[in-house]
Amino acid sequence: MTEETRAIQVQQEQRPAVRESRSRRVFAPAVDIVETNDEILVLADMPGVRQEDLEVVLEKNVLTIRGTVQMPHMQEYDLEYAEYEGGDYERIFTLADDIDRDHIEAEMKHGVLHLRLPKAGPARIRRIPVKTG
Amino acid sequence: MLEPLFPWREMRRMEREMDRMQREMERMFDTFFPRRRRWMEVEFPPLNIWTNNDQAVVTAELPGIKPEELELSVNNDTLILRGKRVANDLPEGARYQRRERFQGEFARSLQLPFAIDADKVEAHYENGVLTITLPRAEADKPKRIAVHAAESNGKEG
Structure with missing residues (x-):
C-alpha cells in the first residue's frame, strides 16, 4: 500500500506571554456539562481566574480550557491553615459533536467559566476569542 | 533459607x-x-487562613455565588460562613452530561487563634474568591510588660 502524501500544515499557535512560573501546579476544575439539541454548555469552577487570564482552544474536536490565577500577596502573614493551594487550571475534553466555531462564547462570571458551544458543521483548528466583560 | x-x-x-x-x-x-482536593472535597468551600499578630485573613474559593446570599458572623474567636450555591437555570430539554460542581447549602465554622473585633471585619468578593479580613480584638493583643531592674547591688528590693 502506497503511503498517502499529505501536506503538512504548520499550525502556529499563538500562546499568551510565557507564564510567569512553570513550576506552578495545574488543577483540573470541576465542571458541569449540559447538552441541549442546539448547544453544549460547559460550566467550570475556576476561582481566581479573570476574564483576561482565560484561554479556550478548540482544535478539531478537542476542547482545552486554561486559566491562570493571580495569587494574593501575603508576605506579612503566616499561613496558619490551608485547604487549597494556588495554581492554574487546565482541562481537556473531546467533543462528540461538531461545533459552530463562529458562535462560541466564553465568559468568566464570579470565577465560573460559562462556555457556550453551538452545534454545527465540520471542525477546523481555530482559536476562540474571549469576550471581555 | x-x-x-x-x-x-x-x-x-x-x-x-x-x-x-x-x-x-x-x-x-x-x-x-x-x-489540592478538588471537587471531591468533603467541605465546601475550601478555606485558607493567614495570620499575623494583628489580624487574620481567611480566603475561600466560592465561585459563582451571589455575595448577598453569603452570611458571615463572628463570635469571639469563631467565624461562621454560611450560604447556598444554586444550580444555573437550564434551557428547555437540557440534560447533564457531567455534574461535578458543588451545589446546595454550606456552612463552615472556623476557630481563629485569637478573639476578633467583630465591628472591624471586612469581606470582599472578587473572581469567585472571598477574602475576609478579621482584626484581632484589642483586648486580646499581648501587652508588653515592663520589667523593672532590681537594685544595682543585686539584693532584692
Whole structure:
C-alpha cells in the first residue's frame, strides 16, 4: 500500500506571554456539562481566574480550557491553615459533536467559566476569542 | 533459607508491604506538596487562613455565588460562613452530561487563634474568591510588660 502524501500544515499557535512560573501546579476544575439539541454548555469552577487570564482552544474536536490565577500577596502573614493551594487550571475534553466555531462564547462570571458551544458543521483548528466583560 | 510455605501469602505480604511503602511515600509527598482536593472535597468551600499578630485573613474559593446570599458572623474567636450555591437555570430539554460542581447549602465554622473585633471585619468578593479580613480584638493583643531592674547591688528590693 502506497503511503498517502499529505501536506503538512504548520499550525502556529499563538500562546499568551510565557507564564510567569512553570513550576506552578495545574488543577483540573470541576465542571458541569449540559447538552441541549442546539448547544453544549460547559460550566467550570475556576476561582481566581479573570476574564483576561482565560484561554479556550478548540482544535478539531478537542476542547482545552486554561486559566491562570493571580495569587494574593501575603508576605506579612503566616499561613496558619490551608485547604487549597494556588495554581492554574487546565482541562481537556473531546467533543462528540461538531461545533459552530463562529458562535462560541466564553465568559468568566464570579470565577465560573460559562462556555457556550453551538452545534454545527465540520471542525477546523481555530482559536476562540474571549469576550471581555 | 526456607522457601515460604505458601508463596501467595508471601506475595500478599509483599504487596501489603509495597502498599504501605506507597502510602508512606504519598504521605511524605503530601506533606511537602499538599494535594489540592478538588471537587471531591468533603467541605465546601475550601478555606485558607493567614495570620499575623494583628489580624487574620481567611480566603475561600466560592465561585459563582451571589455575595448577598453569603452570611458571615463572628463570635469571639469563631467565624461562621454560611450560604447556598444554586444550580444555573437550564434551557428547555437540557440534560447533564457531567455534574461535578458543588451545589446546595454550606456552612463552615472556623476557630481563629485569637478573639476578633467583630465591628472591624471586612469581606470582599472578587473572581469567585472571598477574602475576609478579621482584626484581632484589642483586648486580646499581648501587652508588653515592663520589667523593672532590681537594685544595682543585686539584693532584692
